[in-house]
Amino acid sequence: MQSNKEEKIIMKKKVLSVVAVAALAGALAVGCGNSAAETEATPTTETVAAEDAIVEADTEAATVAEAATVAEEATEADTAEAEEVATEETVAE
Numbered sequence: 562m563q564s565n566k567e568e569k570i571i572m573k574k575k576v577l578s579v580v581a582v583a584a585l586a587g588a589l590a591v592g593c594g595n596s597a598a599e600t601e602a603t604p605t606t607e608t609v610a611a612e613d614a615i616v617e618a619d620t621e622a623a624t625v626a627e628a629a630t631v632a633e634e635a636t637e638a639d640t641a642e643a644e645e646v647a648t649e650e651t652v653a654e
Contacts, residue, residue, distance in 0.1 A: 563571075
């Protein structure tokens with residue numbers, strides 16, 4: 562027969578094994594669980610900040626494009642006006 566000390570060590574090992582198995586089973590159940598609430602992505606601060614930066618960049622690009630268009634139209638209008646004035650001056654002479 563085993564001594565009382567050896568029996569205590571074996572019992573401690575058995576209890577520790579049961580606790581380890583229960584912890585692993587719990588982790589497996591939680592880690593592999595799938596529910597609708599977990600699958601929906603909730604926006605994080607970083608996601609919202611990134612989306613805001615994209616919108617701001619798009620707005621800035623649109624503003625720059627509009628400014629370029631306005632400048633081009635102004636240049637064309639100035640050129641047309643200058644040609645018209647030159648034509649009037651030529652006719653007046």
